[in-house]
Amino acid sequence: MPTISKEDYLKSIYTLNLQDDKAVSTSNLAAKLEISNAAISEMSKKLYDLGLISYEKYKGVELTKEGKRIALKILRRHRLWELFMIKVLNLNWDEVHDEAEKLEHHTSDFLIDKIDEYLGFPEFDPHGAPIPSKDGVLPEMPKLIPLNNCEIGRKYQVLRVVDSPSELISYLGRIGMNIHSNIEVVEKLSFDNSIIVMLDNVNHSLSEKVVDKIFVKEIEED
Amino acid sequence: MPTISKEDYLKSIYTLNLQDDKAVSTSNLAAKLEISNAAISEMSKKLYDLGLISYEKYKGVELTKEGKRIALKILRRHRLWELFMIKVLNLNWDEVHDEAEKLEHHTSDFLIDKIDEYLGFPEFDPHGAPIPSKDGVLPEMPKLIPLNNCEIGRKYQVLRVVDSPSELISYLGRIGMNIHSNIEVVEKLSFDNSIIVMLDNVNHSLSEKVVDKIFVKEIEED
DNA sequence: TTTGATTTTTAAGCATGCTTAAATATTATA
DNA sequence: TATAATATTTAAGCATGCTTAAAAATCAAA
Known part of the structure; x- marks a missing residue:
């Protein structure tokens, strides 16, 4: 499994790529992650070597199949934790994001599957965001x-x-x-x-x- | 707040010091944390500079008041997470330790207090280990x-x-x-x-x- | 109490992931 | 299409936290 930083990169590439379906630029990623462009360039090379993104210099990055698989895994953990904190611990929606941002990197498959089960295998979080299943599949989404x-x-x-x-x-x-x-x-x-x-x-x-x-x-x- | 490594050091010093009430030796700590003696020596200097331990070369380390406060905080998080996973998510006792070992470093005071509340402010975990309160106070313990x-x-x-x-x-x-x-x-x-x-x-x-x-x-x- | 074994510390090196500054490529504009 | 503005990459440097190897201090046993 990649490091915390790498998980964050993959997740950000995934969400930026959803917004417009093009390759994600270095500066967009840098803005999202609040780190320097230089750091993005460096990391892009590493993730490319790991086979998690496609990367051509000056042309931005896109997730490979494996990169997307990991991004969806992190997203799953994030959204399930958020829902769990809201439903079970009665936190407010605006209190859970930062917590989930940390927990998503430190939760085993075993544990997140238990949380998923506890919640009854929800398909969407309270803001309508789809929750990837255990197998990394997103639920059927109506056209937005x-x-x-x-x-x-x-x-x-x-x-x-x-x-x-x-x-x-x-x-x-x-x-x-x-x-x-x-x-x-x-x-x-x-x-x-x-x-x-x-x-x-x-x-x-x-x-x-x-x-x-x-x-x-x-x-x-x- | 210290880094994850520093939190682990402080926690280990606390538990080793409970066993025999003497200063904790470099090699004992190294064995517990499964890292080299050299790394312990280095870290001891840093924690000393931060005022979290007392440290004399070749004489081992002990927690200061502030170091102990932090150690108890980590222990609180660990034990509450364990209890939570057992009671709420129905995990077995032997499944929760490794998870808690990670979560304890990534849980805000706010969140752990909510978990504490959800559990009804328990004083002991299922193995009788005392759970420090929000204020870092250990419950009254019968003589063991x-x-x-x-x-x-x-x-x-x-x-x-x-x-x-x-x-x-x-x-x-x-x-x-x-x-x-x-x-x-x-x-x-x-x-x-x-x-x-x-x-x-x-x-x-x-x-x-x-x-x-x-x-x-x-x-x-x- | 001196020598030899053990423990601890210091030193040098490495990986990760960030920074700023400089160099280079791309793009937009005139 | 040349040039200026912008975006990206490279290079050098730094902090953290580990490693192994060597040096130094402490401890134990004859």
Whole structure:
């Protein structure tokens, strides 16, 4: 198994690669991991030699099959720990991320499988993020629509809030917006790309930054 | 907070110092931590500079007040994690030690206090080891008598089985010897220092190695 | 109490993973 | 398309925490 640093690299490459499906650039990775570009370059060579990423100088990196397998393993541990702390220990969502960030590197397969079992083999965490199974398989995911692509007057169901600062997380909690909340897009303000949505008959203005984190699906009305 | 290695040093110094109340020698520490004497010497200097141990060359080390505070903190984390995995996740005693050995270095005060609360602020783990409180205080401990100091024909209650290989742990489990079991010393065989005890009306022979791990208290018969 | 064995320390070296500064490649712009 | 700006890589250096080998101190036994 790779070191903690290597696990973090692989996880970050995975999540950055999900956002846009291209090779991940050195500087993007450096920003995400909050370390220097130089350190990324060095590590890229090492991970390439280990067969965990593909890497061409100046062209960014992508996970190999084995690299992805490990990234999903870390993601599994992270999300299961988060869910466990929330469900069992009654921590708040914004309290668990940093803890999980540490525990994910120090949990055996044996232990995480026990936690998985205890939780009843959940497929999604409380923010809609999919949890890889023991075998590294992601659950079937409905097609996610970015909230900023939605049409005015239409109703949607919130399916996913991607990893966000804990401030945003607790804000959304306060206004009652959770996974599976139903919302209606009331207005889209193009001058600042904010969106006004109706939730439980109350209007809320969501800034561009917030909107970018939220993904929904259409609700079939019949 | 110190590094993982430093936490391990402090914990080991604490437990070795409990066994005999003298300064802990370089080679004893090296054996316990399974690293070279040279590494111990180096680290001793560093921990001394940090004010966590007292250290005179060639004379071994002892914890300062602050060093002991940290050692107890790690011990608290270790024992609470073990108990948690056993009670909540249904792991066996011999499965939890290695996991706890890792988790103890990556658990915030906040999280371990939540676990403590979940468990109802336990004072002892399943082998009778005391769990330091949030404030670093050990619970009141009855005076422990080593099993090999016991008298034939007398009845005792098992109070503590000190850290042992998982084989021994599962053996004791199988014969039904747990914390608070009542036993009677039937015979002491001086040629191999083994002891025969009666437990639930069945005699069991315990080798010297086993006997050394078990501590009891007298049962008042009236 | 002196010599020989044992323990401890010092010294040199290595791997990991970071840093900053300089060199080099890529890209964007005029 | 040449040049300037940006991105990336290389190089040198540092901290941590280990190793082995050699030197030095302590302990034990004759």
